[in-house]
Amino acid sequence: MFVLRIPLTLAHVHALKTGLTKALPEVKSSHRVEALGRGLGFKTYAALRAVAQSTVPSMATVSGASFSGYLAEHSFKVDPIHLYRAGAQIAINDVLDKVPRLSIHGIGFGRPQRNQDNTWETPQQSYAKFLERRQECQGLHAAEEFLLALALLGRVQPTKTITPGSGSYRLKHIAENYACTYPEGGKLGPQYVPNGMLIAAAVHMGFRYKTYFDSLGYDLPNVNFNMSKRSIDDLDFEIRPNTGFAHDRMRRQQLKGAREVFAFMRQ
Known part of the structure; x- marks a missing residue:
């Protein structure tokens, strides 16, 4: 919700x-x-x-x-x-x-790609492609994806500083696996959530973000937020229990429990 x-x-x-x-x-x-x-x-x-x-x-x-x-x-x-x-x-x-550099894929234009004739995109072609991706932020699908991201991010704790482990790409994968409803009960998720809609929902909620560049100075589409990594980890463990992250966390918890039992028995 x-x-x-x-x-x-x-x-x-x-x-x-x-x-x-x-x-x-x-x-x-x-x-x-x-x-x-x-x-x-x-x-x-x-x-x-x-x-x-x-x-x-x-x-x-x-x-x-x-x-x-x-x-x-x-x-x-x-x-x-x-x-x-x-x-x-x-x-x-x-x-x-x-955020004028936001599109459905995330932040910025990204690196130029090759055209079908094997030539490189011109700046004009890259910008035209960016505008098409930005237009995809309109419409019913984008609105529902935004609302699903909003529902997930409502459970994330803000922090004073932008933190590692709070990347938009990770969060968008958690969001699209989140089984949730509209406030009146209609089904909202799980469904696909684009990176750009996750970022849009976070900005709408007042989260700050940090952008990054690749080795050639081009925008990377993903950003980090001022969000608690621990609360994100908890949500990831709850919503995606079959991932490698969840299995590793479960093993660590089991090992910690076994050590506590062993220490108690030695007393």
Whole structure:
């Protein structure tokens, strides 16, 4: 399960309305916007707009239950997933604005690759490919992947400093094996999580990150975060019990237990 909080601006409210119109064309427009107000914690859509117009920044917690509950009262049976997807896209776009070198694969352009005719990519070709990967951060799949990453990272303890063992590539593999649900109970994971969506979820939650370069000075796609390695290890052991890491940890625990028993018997 996750908690999704998004900033309230008129532009974001308009984007949410547009996304819900596409997803729920069968629902009356007046009911859709009033449900949106309820789903963001307001008694009316007018109250939501009033806050969104304010010069003082405000955040809203997305509630699929309130959104769907209002529509159910007006004879529309709607899965709350639609509001979460729309809200996730708002959060993703905010991160993309903050991190202009982020794409679905991670940070940066990476090394130039060979074209089919065996020539090397030009800078223009590399940039065009990057823009395509960045565009993949839009849409329903990316939104669900972002929410799954959000659910996992909600269980990770932050640290004051960026630590080894907190790499985005490791975390994205843990996330895509994480069996979890939407707040109202619908299945969310396990499913594939791209490196870029894991990074986006971490940035959205306020984690700091560190980028790296290869020996030729090109961006590496993975980053490290200010996250507790111990809490990541605990999650990895819980969620991926059949990996080599989990087996090694189990053996160390068994060996430690045996040593404690032996020491006790010698007393």
